[in-house]
Amino acid sequence: MTAALRTQGLSRSFGALKAVREVSFTLEPGARHALIGPNGAGKTTFVNLLTGALPPSSGAVYLGADEITGLAQHERVKRGMTRTFQITTLFPGLTVLESVVLAIFERKGIAASLQTRVANRTAEIHEAIHIIRELRLERDAGSVTRSLPYGKQRLVEIAVALATRPRILLLDEPAAGIPAAESGEVFGVIAALPREVSVLFIEHDMDLVFRFAERITVLAQGSILAEGTPQEIGADPRVREVYLGDEAARG
Amino acid sequence: MSVAFSLPDARWRAAEIAFWIATGLVFFVFPSHLVLASQVLITGLFAVSLDLVLGYAGIVSLGHAAMFGTGAYVAGILARNGWGEPLSGLFAAGLAAAAVAFVTSFLALRGEDLTRLMVTLGISLLLYEAANQAGVWTGGVDGLSDMQVRDLFGVFPFDIRGRTAYLYTLAVVFLVFCAARRVVHSPFGLSLRGIRESPRRMAAIGSPVQRRLVVVYTLAGAMAGIAGALLAQTTQFVGLEVLGFSRSADLLIMLVLGGAGWLYGGLVGAALFLVAQSLLSRLNPVYWEFWLGLLIVLVVLLARGGINGALTRVSARLGLARRQA
Ligand SMILES: Nc1ncnc2c1ncn2[C@@H]1O[C@H](COP(=O)(O)OP(=O)(O)OP(=O)(O)O)[C@@H](O)[C@H]1O
Numbered sequence: 001m002t003a004a005l006r007t008q009g010l011s012r013s014f015g016a017l018k019a020v021r022e023v024s025f026t027l028e029p030g031a032r033h034a035l036i037g038p039n040g041a042g043k044t045t046f047v048n049l050l051t052g053a054l055p056p057s058s059g060a061v062y063l064g065a066d067e068i069t070g071l072a073q074h075e076r077v078k079r080g081m082t083r084t085f086q087i088t089t090l091f092p093g094l095t096v097l098e099s100v101v102l103a104i105f106e107r108k109g110i111a112a113s114l115q116t117r118v119a120n121r122t123a124e125i126h127e128a129i130h131i132i133r134e135l136r137l138e139r140d141a142g143s144v145t146r147s148l149p150y151g152k153q154r155l156v157e158i159a160v161a162l163a164t165r166p167r168i169l170l171l172d173e174p175a176a177g178i179p180a181a182e183s184g185e186v187f188g189v190i191a192a193l194p195r196e197v198s199v200l201f202i203e204h205d206m207d208l209v210f211r212f213a214e215r216i217t218v219l220a221q222g223s224i225l226a227e228g229t230p231q232e233i234g235a236d237p238r239v240r241e242v243y244l245g246d247e248a249a250r251g
Numbered sequence: 252m253s254v255a256f257s258l259p260d261a262r263w264r265a266a267e268i269a270f271w272i273a274t275g276l277v278f279f280v281f282p283s284h285l286v287l288a289s290q291v292l293i294t295g296l297f298a299v300s301l302d303l304v305l306g307y308a309g310i311v312s313l314g315h316a317a318m319f320g321t322g323a324y325v326a327g328i329l330a331r332n333g334w335g336e337p338l339s340g341l342f343a344a345g346l347a348a349a350a351v352a353f354v355t356s357f358l359a360l361r362g363e364d365l366t367r368l369m370v371t372l373g374i375s376l377l378l379y380e381a382a383n384q385a386g387v388w389t390g391g392v393d394g395l396s397d398m399q400v401r402d403l404f405g406v407f408p409f410d411i412r413g414r415t416a417y418l419y420t421l422a423v424v425f426l427v428f429c430a431a432r433r434v435v436h437s438p439f440g441l442s443l444r445g446i447r448e449s450p451r452r453m454a455a456i457g458s459p460v461q462r463r464l465v466v467v468y469t470l471a472g473a474m475a476g477i478a479g480a481l482l483a484q485t486t487q488f489v490g491l492e493v494l495g496f497s498r499s500a501d502l503l504i505m506l507v508l509g510g511a512g513w514l515y516g517g518l519v520g521a522a523l524f525l526v527a528q529s530l531l532s533r534l535n536p537v538y539w540e541f542w543l544g545l546l547i548v549l550v551v552l553l554a555r556g557g558i559n560g561a562l563t564r565v566s567a568r569l570g571l572a573r574r575q576a
Pocket residue numbers: 014017019037038039040041042043044045046086
């Protein structure tokens with residue numbers, strides 16, 4: 001079976017800093033794959049290379065059988081790959097409903113239309129409401145995004161991403177900054193996604209990682225340090241070294 | 252469906268209808284001020300065009316006069332060279348200005364705000380100097396006069412009191428405004444607001460951001476060109492100042508005064524600015540800019556969002572008071 005998403009020797013430098021080096025990575029169809037690693041390991045940079053937000057210094061990205069290394073960001077979204085942001089990146093002045101409807105318009109290719117009026121697009125509005133309900137945001141649908149509490153905004157990130165109907169979803173610390181009690185809720189939504197959607201998520205909380213991931217890749221200083229099932233990664237002394245420091249690994 | 256699920260619809264509100272009826276009443280109530288009233292409408296249309304670009308799409312510009320001036324000169328040059336029919340002149344001017352906007356958009360839309368301010372400013376200065384040099388066509392510093400604008404529909408001559416000019420201007424401004432209003436309420440309009448709020452997020456939901464910006468810049472260019480052509484046709488004169496820096500800068504001031512991002516801000520701001528200018532300069536022809544400056548500072552500092560922001564806050568407070576009562 002072809003991989004949903006694959007990279008070959010993907011690298012990116014910022015000046016002298018090699019933020020991502022020679023990463024060859026595979027995301028299987030239907031995956032629930034976690035990307036972990038200490039701060040500054042290059043996880044977000046790697047996602048930016050996958051989505052085309054940054055051009056790689058070298059290497060290639062494949063979506064299914066097609067190479068997409070040179071493809072513009074919005075074209076990759078059109079092909080079914082969507083991401084969320086570690087640092088909330090929404091439409092602060094739009095309402096939640098407007099934001100989700102806008103993403104649906106883009107997906108359906110009617111966002112450049114001058115022929116119709118937004119308020120008359122009942123099919124898209126209904127679909128948006130459906131997504132908003134799934135994330136239990138219905139009471140905030142009419143609220144301007146910037147007025148929502150931070151935790152709700154993290155859910156809007158996911159709602160907007162889902163509205164693009166991705167086949168591949170890249171989640172950069174979806175629960176970042178949310179109290180632990182609520183972060184389970186965010187991951188509950190992710191776990192409930194249909195298997196047609198392949199998911200790669202970045203997460204620092206090891207409980208969440210081991211609860212939701214079926215496969216784990218560990219990134220350290222830009223390179224892949226280890227990859228395997230949660231059991232394999234949990235037992236890998238190199239991973240424990242990176243996370244817990246040398247002494248814990250020895251002790 | 253509950254209230255939270257509705258989107259702002261495109262129906263004409265009572266206040267909007269009242270606004271346009273009032274612009275019609277000006278014709279009867281201020282028959283001796285129709286020249287100023289036409290200027291307000293024309294400049295207002297020009298500001299509405301900037302509102303699409305700045306208020307909706309978030310593109311800052313200090314060179315919007317480039318398109319206004321192009322429209323004015325095209326209409327002027329046509330009318331001087333035997334093409335005096337006003338409506339087709341207006342159309343040609345809109346097309347030419349759209350072409351200028353389209354071509355320059357690839358420079359003007361690069362980079363961040365400061366870059367855009369400088370590039371748009373630079374483009375308008377280039378055109379200004381070009382018009383200055385092309386004196387054979389434009390009349391250079393003396394301006395372009397001896398235009399022969401024909402009767403509207405072959406029936407209504409442009410009279411000295413500006414009656415035809417006002418009604419013609421009002422009709423054109425209203426129609427173009429309706430088009431802009433349609434743009435704003437369309438999915439395209441929503442995507443412009445999305446770009447203003449976050450270009451990064453727009454790209455991440457699959458939007459070709461740059462392409463959208465080129466489209467709105469070109470559309471707004473056509474509108475600005477039509478406004479310029481209206482000025483040329485109704486005053487039968489085009490001076491270099493149609494491309495001048497202060498035209499772009501004043502425009503920005505008007506839009507901020509009226510409030511960007513709600514279409515009427517341009518019209519309200521232009522009315523406020525030009526009427527204030529007219530009154531203040533009569534009071535004191537030398538120092539009126541002092542009062543204008545003070546007005547700007549006060550509005551920007553005290554009434555965030557311009558007149559619209561102030562009105563919204565006042566009506567919200569009144570609404571609150573009513574509910575508590
Ligand atoms: N645009 C940039 N310019 C320069 N350096 C950058 C840029 N983006 C990231 N870096 C650097 O690249 C390295 C990797 O950063 P990245 O954000 O990918 O790490 P991360 O694994 O996502 O970390 P965290 O867990 O803190 O989110 C860091 O040293 C960072 O400072």
